Amino acid sequence: MKRSELLFNLISIVVDLVMIIVAGVTAFYLRFQLSEFRPVLYSLTIVDYVKVLVLIAPILLLLMALAGLYNLKGTRRISSELLKIVLAISSGLLLVVILFFFNQSVFPSRLIILFTWVLTIALISLGRIILRFAQVQMLYRGIGLxxxxxxxxxxxxxxxxxxxxxxxxxxxxxxxxxxxxxxxxxxxxxxxxxxxxxxxxxxxxxxxxxxxxxxxxxxxxxxxxxxxxxxxxxxxxxxxxxxxxxxxxxxxxxxxKRTPLEGWGRVIKRVLDFLISGTALIVLSPILLLIAILIKLTSKGPVFFHQPRAAGMGEFECYKFRTMHYAMSEGTDSGDKLREELEKQNARQGPFVKIKNDPRVIPIGRFLRKTKLDELPQLWHIFLGQMSLVGPRVHMVKEVDHFRQDYKHLFVLKPGATGLTQITQASDNPELSFEEEIRLDAFYIENWSIWLDFYILFKTFLILIGRKPKVDY
Structure with missing residues (x-):
């Protein structure tokens, strides 16, 4: 996805909205100019009519979006766009006719609908032609190719x-x-x-x-x-x-397509991540502070534990609340040696390591891990755009080094704080094999939808409050 494609689509939405309002207002005045030949039985002020237009405009924009007029691939022919505009606007105004045609208190004249239909198609088409011309000029100059x-x-x-x-x-x-x-x-x-x-x-x-x-x-x-x-x-x-x-x-x-999460899907997902994580950081700030104080009071060492994690084509430093004794944590000489010994107790197959009754965990750490409160700092990574609320499981860089080549496609998307893998195994079920985790992450990537994200978030909430919901996908 090129930034220029996103820019032109955002401009298209604004231009289309303006054209719909302009077409409606123009149709309103045209109708009253014809009142000498065809009297207006019911009067409606321009302010009231604009309010109606504001309600109608989102319907028309939604239908245009469903017609594919806001796809982020900028190589469409203008002729195909014009046909889609006619179909989308006609369908939208037909819906308006069905809803309001017999309510003359809303529409002082049915001629306004006809005028609005013609003018909306004409003005939106004109706007698209101008924008397409500008985009083509940029492409000829090598911008956005x-x-x-x-x-x-x-x-x-x-x-x-x-x-x-x-x-x-x-x-x-x-x-x-x-x-x-x-x-x-x-x-x-x-x-x-x-x-x-x-x-x-x-x-x-x-x-x-x-x-x-x-x-x-x-x-x-x-x-x-x-x-x-x-x-x-x-x-x-x-x-x-x-x-x-x-x-x-x-x-x-x-x-x-690598994933349905292309174009506007990726934009919508990022906007939701930004809004939800930002709100959560503010609302949960007292809890974050309390956890930090408890960690500091019950064990020596820093509040946070950080470790490089794989993300997309690169990596980032992922922060969590520290749940282990600092001297035994990875990154210290004693901690790395202890981990090598404990890896022999690995409860899972594959490159991932999971250790039952890990002796390195501090008392409050067990509670934080069980309730997933240790992962709250990941909200900051989501806010910054390094992670997503929902996505494939986040992996350590050294784990990724052991991945087979055909697993690398899992990094097309940002890793998620939760996902199909987490809700399926309720996070602490060692019976879910590495291959099954990969299959679940691949399923998410290939079948993404905003509704699937909401489904996973809802199931995650049920798990956090102690429920073990059935997962269907």
């Missing part, structure tokens, strides 16, 4: 590559062409070099007969590093459900 790598066979789909190269309005800049007959290792090495040095964020496989084994490896690479994967149909069979179909120069292109 996605850096694209094309993998193709010599002479295969040549017209497709030429079309992308000569039409910046499609939103791409081809930074490299790679031959599809290169060995897998060389292809992956080249892609990684382009990712690191040129910031590649999209890949197109334009060879319909590309080797399936190599294509699967490249797909994993793209998934691991957040690169959008596109391919010409008949490349290989896939069970992926998050796909989209686009066309360039009449050639269909299949886009494999």
């Amino acid at each position: 996605h850096r694209l790598v094309v993998i193709t066979h010599a002479g295969n789909n040549k017209e497709l590559v030429e079309e992308i190269s000569k039409r910046p309005e499609l939103g791409f800049r081809i930074v490299s062409n790679l031959a599809s007959n290169l060995p897998q290792e060389e292809l992956l090495k080249s892609l990684n070099h382009l990712r690191l040095h040129l910031g590649v964020d999209e890949l197109l496989v334009a060879d319909a007969f590309f080797d399936q084994k190599i294509s699967a490896a490249i797909l994993r690479f793209c998934r691991d590093y957040g690169i959008r994967f596109n391919f010409v149909p008949n490349l290989f069979e896939t069970s992926a459900t998050n796909i989209a179909v686009e066309t360039i120069s009449g050639i269909p292109i299949i886009v494999l």
Whole structure:
């Protein structure tokens, strides 16, 4: 997602809203200009009518959003946008007609609806044309272009590559062409070099007969590093459900989306994280202070424990309330040696370590761990955007080093303070295997929705108050 795409979509929403209000007000005055020819039976002040418009506008904007007019991929044709505008506005005003057509105290004239319909379509379309022209000018100047790598066979789909190269309005800049007959290792090495040095964020496989084994490896690479994967149909069979179909120069292109959490979904999730975590930090500040005092009074050492955790393509220092004796904590010589001994008691399979009756835990630490109060400082990471309220489980960097390559796609999203893994095992059930945790995190990434987040948060709340709810997904 480019910032310019987000900016233009935010501007589009504002422009559309203004155009709806302007169209409605203009229709109001036009109707009363015709009162000599067709008298107005019921009068309504402009102030009252604007109040009605303010109620109608969100309905129209919602329908436009459902029609895909605010998708963050900035390569749509203006002709397809205009058709969607007509359908969305027509559907919205038809709904208004059904609700209010017979209530003349709300609408002094039914002609206003007709005028509003025509003017809204015309003005929103005009606004879109102007914004699209401005966006195309930016794309021609190289602003907001996605850096694209094309993998193709010599002479295969040549017209497709030429079309992308000569039409910046499609939103791409081809930074490299790679031959599809290169060995897998060389292809992956080249892609990684382009990712690191040129910031590649999209890949197109334009060879319909590309080797399936190599294509699967490249797909994993793209998934691991957040690169959008596109391919010409008949490349290989896939069970992926998050796909989209686009066309360039009449050639269909299949886009494999890493997760439904793209575009506006990611924006909405971040806004909710910011608002909820900020509010929680303020409301829970007395509890945070009390816990800090109790830790300080009952054991020597700092209040917080911090450790590098993996996040996206990088890492961050994750803070929690300290629940162990400081001398036995990781990061100290004695603590690291003790951990090595305790790892032999690991209650789980896989790279994660879980120790029953850990002797390093201080008395209040057991209570904090059981109630999850030790994780409250993670609200600060959520507020900063390093974590999310809901997401894949947060992992230590050294644990990630032991992950198999096909697990790396779990870092497409920010780690979450809670998630499917946590609510499924109620956090303290060692019977949930490492492979099952990976499956749950992968399910969340591939099936994200805002309702799934709310479901997980609700189940988390039930767990925190001592319930063990049934988890269905």
